Amino acid sequence: MDLLFLGTSSGTPTRARNVTALALLEDTGKSWYLIDCGEGTQHRLLRTPLSLHDLRAICITHVHGDHCYGLPGLLASAGMMGRKAALTIIAPQGIETWVRATLEMSQSWLGYDLDFHAVESLGEWRNLNMRIEATALSHRVPCYGYSFTEARPDPRxxxxxxxxxxxxxxxxxxxxxxxxxxxxxxxxxxxxxYLSFSRAPQRIVIGGDNDRPELLADACRGAQLLVHEATYTEAVANDARNDFGHSTAASVARFAQTVGLPNLVLTHFSARYQKNAGRGHSIDDLYAEASALYAGKLLLAEDFMRLHLGKDGQLTPVEPPRPRPSR
Amino acid sequence: MDLLFLGTSSGTPTRARNVTALALLEDTGKSWYLIDCGEGTQHRLLRTPLSLHDLRAICITHVHGDHCYGLPGLLASAGMMGRKAALTIIAPQGIETWVRATLEMSQSWLGYDLDFHAVESLGEWRNLNMRIEATALSHRVPCYGYSFTEARPDPRxxxxxxxxxxxxxxxxxxxxxxxxxxxxxxxxxxxxxYLSFSRAPQRIVIGGDNDRPELLADACRGAQLLVHEATYTEAVANDARNDFGHSTAASVARFAQTVGLPNLVLTHFSARYQKNAGRGHSIDDLYAEASALYAGKLLLAEDFMRLHLGKDGQLTPVEPPRPRPSR
Known part of the structure; x- marks a missing residue:
């Protein structure tokens, strides 16, 4: 499986990072899945090889705008591009009501069906290649993490x-x-x-906004990779003026170390953390804090970063995280 | 007054053009107005000098998503940046219901008031520097053009x-x-x-989606500039497969010539028109079609193009239409 990060900023976009969205690609072909859909996700997709025709399901972690405001525009564009296949959306129930009301308000008639599944009662969703399960997390509003597991690893x-x-x-x-x-x-x-499988399935766990990483302990059993928000460093989080409901780089690293996860990718950084920060907060502070506590492979996500999780469990960058130039 | 184009594509974004949004800046200071707010407008603003603190009013022409889906995200970001001043929004009534429902669904609590005015019964809106009036247009849904008139030109x-x-x-x-x-x-x-004004006020008319430019004849009286959609060339519009409800470059040019407008800017181009098009549709086709019928100053909008309307009625580019590079 591959991951392609489409937005790695929390709350508001910056010029380098959009609000949250992440694409997960099957090894088996062009099919892909979208986890969260902040405003401007469809714009990010224009700079990737991904097509809205090949999108199999969208999973929304929670109702905050920076995780879902891009949904109506993306659905409308898929319609204008001629999509006909029904699209699965797994999301908190309020999202379905809002998406349908938004399309109605703007008189957008899609040429395909929306197949909503309330995450509150998901159990599992599966197609031939992928199994998706949800885990309840701890945030200011109900929020869910999603596990993606290969349904049929190397069938014989x-x-x-x-x-x-x-x-x-x-x-x-x-x-x-x-x-x-x-x-x-x-x-x-x-x-x-009539099938047997010659190896354990690949499994990737994608957290939503969450201040208790340990809630993902069961989901991470058998997983090769966890993607989790690390909005702040400990120093900033301890400052009382900051939002509650989020994890620090340290708290996620500590959890990943405890459960023995081989690969960890941090994302959803507060806009205060910049690359090459002068006297401000540096994105390097987040890396330093996590790497001191975690011995596995650690990466900090960037927009357009693409990672490949091999069948051997190794996580490797696929190409440099650079968008194609504008036309 | 200045215009700064934030989105000049119809329906869906392309890599070079976002969906519709246009900023109008007062000469008198930093105050500005936003006309339409397609998805990703707040992202475009990050690449301009404009601040959401100085935004005086938002005018929405109609309910189609490519003209309003960026509104909730922009309002939420203004709140996160600490805006406290009430914000005027002039829009079709359905927009108010939808914006309030969207903020409620996503549990976004703004730190400032939204002061909605239904465009259907606007009459006029004014502050010390600007007078805004609306004109009903002809589109697939109710749609309005907006006239911006200096309230007090060089007062004595x-x-x-x-x-x-x-x-x-x-x-x-x-x-x-x-x-x-x-x-x-x-x-x-x-x-x-106790005031007299030493010259006629500046006046800019901004059309929404509209297949009958002549509906703007009254609004264009005394105006120095019309900004109007020209979604298609005549050849493409005559192709029965295309959307109805839009103008062609020719129909807008013919209207501007008839009413003797000194300046015309076309925008809202179908994504099929590209710069340097090989064998496809070229953006130059739109210019050629309009310029054959219109003798005034004619420009085709691009994202980040900024234009200055002088007190002498001359329209001039302010700076090259290039975004600042990403950090």
Whole structure:
């Protein structure tokens, strides 16, 4: 799986960082998933190879504007570009009401269906390649983290069982191998019964806004990577004037170290942290604070940064985090 | 007055053009006005010298998303930046309901008041420096153009009358000169009664989406400049597959020529028109079509283009249309 960061600032955009959005790409093809959709997400997408036609699902962590105000514009643009396939949106219930009211107010008629799932009662959502689960977090409003798990890692057909059950070699085998259940001579054959998986699935956990990283302990079991907000350093967070409801670089690093996560990416930085800060707050302060407490692979997200999580669990940058130039 | 174009694309953003937004700046200071607020307008503002603290009013032409989806994010960011002064919003009534519902849904509490005026019953809005009036246009939904007129062009105190009325030289004269009504010895003195204006006011008319430019004939009387959408060339508009409700470069140019407007700026171009288009549609096609029919000063808007309308009625570029580089 790949991650492509589309927005890594908390609250308001800066000139270098947009508000929150993150794309997760399947290894198996062009399909991708969007986690959060701050204002201007569709503009960020124009500078990536991702197409709104290949978007399989959108997951929204919570109702704050910097995580969802880009949703109506992105949905409308997908419609204007001719999308016809229904689009899954997993989000707090208030989001569905608001999105439908917004499209109605602006008289935007999409040419495709919105298939909303309330995150409050999600259980799990899955398609042939991906399984999505949600975890309740701790923030000023109800907020959720999302786990993305490969549904069928390197599937292998159980040839012995197919022959034993008299399933004829040919198209049926292909269907079963690709994850589809089939009918044969009146019997229903379940793909799951004829497949085995040769390795543990890849699993990425994406936190929302959250001041208690330890709530993700169960979700992180078997995960190779956690992406989590680290809005402040401890020094700034201890200043009473700051927003509550967020994590520090230290608190996330401490959690990741405790549960033995191999890879950690921090994001959602307060706009006060700048690159090459003079006398102000530096983005390097966040890295220094986290790296002192965490021994795994640690990265700080930037807009347009793309990362590949290999089947060996190694996390590597795919290309330099540079947008293509404007036309 | 100056104009600073923040978005000049119709419907969807491109990498070079955002969806509609336009800033109008007073000559008298930092105060400015925003006409339409498509998604990503606040991001465009980060690359200009304009501050949300100095924004005096927002005028929305109609409810389509590419003209208003940026409103909640811009309002929330103004709040996070500490704005305290009430903000005037002139817009179709549905916009107020939607903005208030959106802020409520996302639990965004602004630290300032929103002072909504329904454009349907506007009459006029004015402060000391500017008078705003609306004109109903013709589009797929109710849509309005806005006229901005200097309220007090180069005011001069009527000294004779002040002395005749026994108003003592000093602070009272200063108040009256700056446009404030005052009280003196129990009498109310109206600034308007003691001021004369040495020239005709500047007047800029900004159209919304509109397929009948002639509806702006009255508004354009005494105006030095019209900004109007020209979504298509005639050739493309005649193609039955295209949206109705828009003007062509030719229809706007013909109208501006008929009413004798000295300056015309076209904007809101379909994304199909590109700069340096190879075999596709070129932005030059729009210019060629309009300039063949219009003898005044003609410009095609670009994002970040800034224009100055002088007191002599001349329209001149202020600086090259280039954003500052990202940090």
């Amino acid at each position: 057909l159980d040839i012995d069982r197919l022959e034993r059950d008299g399933v004829p070699r040919g198209p049926l085998w292909g269907q079963l191998a690709r994850g589809f259940d089939v009918e044969h001579e009146g019997r229903k054959l379940r793909s799951d019964d | 105190l009527d000294i004779d009358r002040l002395e005749r009325d026994g108003v003592p030289r000093g602070p009272l004269w200063g108040q009256l000169a700056r446009g404030f009504d005052v009280e003196h010895e129990g009498r109310k003195l109206r600034s308007d009664d």
